[in-house]
Amino acid sequence: LDYQHVQVPFEITLWIMLASLAKIGFHLYNKLPSVVPESCLLIFVGLIMGGIIYGLNDKSPPVMDSDIFFLYLLPPIVLDAGYFMPSRPFFENIGTILLYAVVGTIWNVFGIGFSLYGICQVKAFRLQDVSLLHNLLFGSLIAAVDPVAVLAVFEEIHVNEKLHILVFGESLLNDAVTVVLYKLFRSFCEMPTIKTVDVFAGVGKFFVVGLGGVLVGLAFGMTAAFTTRFTKDIRVIEPLFVFLYSYLSYLTAEMFHLSGIVAIIACAMGMKRYVEANISLKSHTTVKYFMKMWSSVSDTLIFIFLGVSTIGENHEWNWPYICFTVIFCLVWRALGVLVLTFFVNRFHVNTITSKDQFIIAYGGLRGAICFSLVFLLPDFHRKKLFIAATTVVILFTVFVQGMTIRPLVDLLAVKRKRESAPTVGEQIHIRFLDHLLAGIEDISGHWGQYYWKDKLEYFNSKYLQKILLREYDQPKSSIVLLYEKLERKHAIELAEAGQLGHGLSHPSLLHSGFLCSNNDRTVITDKKLEDTLNPAVLDNIQEILARNLYRIRRTGPAYNRHTLPGETEPVEHAKEILILRHKSL
């Protein structure tokens, strides 16, 4: 037996296997995941595993290594989040998200830090040795809402899209703030004296870390898109580039002390459009599938490791400090959301209701990022207290808040996500409105989001597409692409229902095939659609719509991290309609 030789890959494989089998186990009992979020179940499995290891070895089980977490487990989850980010609601609410992520996080850090410092002044609690700086440092790591935990809970409760993107977007973008504040306070802790210059340098760093991350991400994203221009002859390695470039963007950002999370999101969102146009359909399926699979495994491993790492002897228990930490986390977040939303609502027509505000405040879950950061703290005599407090906050938010948020959403009757994705008709209307609003903004001289979107779209079609897309001489409008995608799906459904045969003899078919096969005449360029929408184009769209009105087609299905688009749809229902229709003919 030569275990030494294969130990590393063998143990990694076994951990992943355990995680995957645990996931299968939960899904075998359908009732369990509908009551308890998967993240809680996984932490529970981890706790049991940790207990077993502790019991057998009589020493603390291994703690999740911060390096492994930040270098290997976090990137797949963030990549998945960025790649499948619904870009429209994200950019529509970018202002609010940034406000929550930047101002909200700073508010929380200082709020929690100063109030815990206040608690430390109470002599009865015996905490006077914890300095203000240490409290602020602790505040900086405990304040940040965790994207992994938020995703795990929010994708199961199906709140409306805006509410989802507000909490989720905040949890992703606050990384830049957390990184800066954490590193700032950590270096302050080690400095003998703090000068005013250092504080200003810290403020300047916000922009460097955040914007630097965006730039690094976009640079890698564009390079990835450019590379996929040349992969026509070796389709099999296409998916690789998506993963390699996004991972490189993350690592490069981390190397320069920028925000890796922001970089990978910018990379994924930037390249998605061009890469998807360049790579083959099968490559695209593989990219999507593998991203989901990978992030799902990472996420499972993170929660199991969280559970395992909780067991052990590296905790120092202090009732007042730990209890007040939990209370302050809740109170300051609630206050922050209330105050910030007050300002946001003054400038928006589509306001955030008080129910939504409650869910935003209540959805501020903490997770593995806090946990990894607290272990990265330099050794000092109260580190074990901080570890204990962080663990309690994470377990409290994941278990108590995570398990009660679903009943609360039901109780408050929070607006849910619409069950069906927008129809083709709705999408065309939304497009029309966008153009209309862009025109109004242009005339009134207001540089609003529609104006910028229009300018970006122009820049994209004028320059970017020519450089990054392989087949630019035949650009297809997104409507035509959508139509082709629907037809392909429809064809597969027909074939699976056995309704497809050799007798496509209807005379209208040859005509209807015209739109796609005769590219020169009828293909609509994006540019044209945006500028003119001339009658011929409108006729074509009408023709497409008329031919497809027998059932309302569902296009982009609802966002869910564990399923791939196209799986959740009621295929059976559609088949039935089709068969009925054929009989009536």
Added chain:
Amino acid sequence: LDYQHVQVPFEITLWIMLASLAKIGFHLYNKLPSVVPESCLLIFVGLIMGGIIYGLNDKSPPVMDSDIFFLYLLPPIVLDAGYFMPSRPFFENIGTILLYAVVGTIWNVFGIGFSLYGICQVKAFRLQDVSLLHNLLFGSLIAAVDPVAVLAVFEEIHVNEKLHILVFGESLLNDAVTVVLYKLFRSFCEMPTIKTVDVFAGVGKFFVVGLGGVLVGLAFGMTAAFTTRFTKDIRVIEPLFVFLYSYLSYLTAEMFHLSGIVAIIACAMGMKRYVEANISLKSHTTVKYFMKMWSSVSDTLIFIFLGVSTIGENHEWNWPYICFTVIFCLVWRALGVLVLTFFVNRFHVNTITSKDQFIIAYGGLRGAICFSLVFLLPDFHRKKLFIAATTVVILFTVFVQGMTIRPLVDLLAVKRKRESAPTVGEQIHIRFLDHLLAGIEDISGHWGQYYWKDKLEYFNSKYLQKILLREYDQPKSSIVLLYEKLERKHAIELAEAGQLGHGLSHPSLLHSGFLCSNNDRTVITDKKLEDTLNPAVLDNIQEILARNLYRIRRTGPAYNRHTLPGETEPVEHAKEILILRHKSL
């Protein structure tokens, strides 16, 4: 700048990126890969890289780590080879393959070992200190044909299927022999005296290592198939199990000193059938795509690293030893193939022609396995000579033989692989013949391959399928599955040609949809087809064939490791036929 922190993943990612970009580079110039095999180009890139590293650092570039090679680079390639192994030709020629792999390899090891020992006795060469055991040890590592090198060359020259499987199968299965002989001689080298018992133990080990590998592989394969029975609710992690279980089978086999290559091949071939029936279509695409991608990258990295590792100062040059090694490798292989084929041809009707024999002997390429094994040798004073000789043999076989084999195949007019895969009609005929032969063997009491195949099929449908398949109550005949697959593909083609519409009004369609939608009545079970092929079933098959005769459908496309099935086909041509057909209606 914090490079230390991200160094490991960053450098790994960069190497993979370099490999992928090199691949793209070659394919941009279409003429280059058609003359020089990709493996040569990659080694060349590696040599240049190694030269640069050597020039800049003034010390030998890092040598490919044997652990990295055996634990991380080799498994994806072997998994891909096993999963996409054409099982029919493999099992039809299993006897011949085993003969070449076991007896042929032993022949080569002892032939090369003893003749090199003879060379060492010549005083003028100053090699008298190389003992017989060391020469045999060297023979055991240099004799084995390398699957990675063979695949890289043979998939580009498209020889006929039998010839391909003979060389490729030998290169895979000789691993068991190589492992045993290499470890045996290595332990003999360290032993003071060798007893007769040890030699017999070595012979017994052959069976343990080979059959043990098969058993470990099959155990993991069956577990994988069983696990995928329960993944219906979480499709995204399905591909993971295919990779995890096969990797575990490899690692477990290595741990117990069995043949990892044999284990992973048995695992892949064993699980393929059941896993494919259990997992979703998209999961299957992902599995196939990712396997191809991964093996392609591994293979690229191996050849680049081979090139890089060649440069440096760990070589001891001795003209006679190195030249005679190359000559003996060629001569003993040629002799072995001649002698073994003589016996094989006496027992087979379908003989191996002398042209085929030449290509089998000439296709015995050496590669990274030899290279890794020579570095794993215990330190002794002539190790550098062995390294130099191994490097020369590898470079000679890959460059000289690899580059000349294509012109030789053309010159000799070796029978090529048929361009098109068998049609549905041919497949049905083959099936009929199989049943006929199984019957004849049964009656005549001869336990031939058809008899065993029939028994295995019976065991499979009676027990294995019930345990391993999720939806066993509705088994579908492979013909029906094939038909469904073809329909799906056809539908996509139609949709892409714009020929699919809402007017499927032909009256025959409702009838033709019958076969698949009305499972209870018409679905043919595998069992039924094998036993009776009753009239109703035959009618159905005839109906399917009649409906599809307007063009000869191509089903399983030709085997190629760099492309996925379905990509290479002339879609345009098919579209044209369809459009013409519609016009004529």
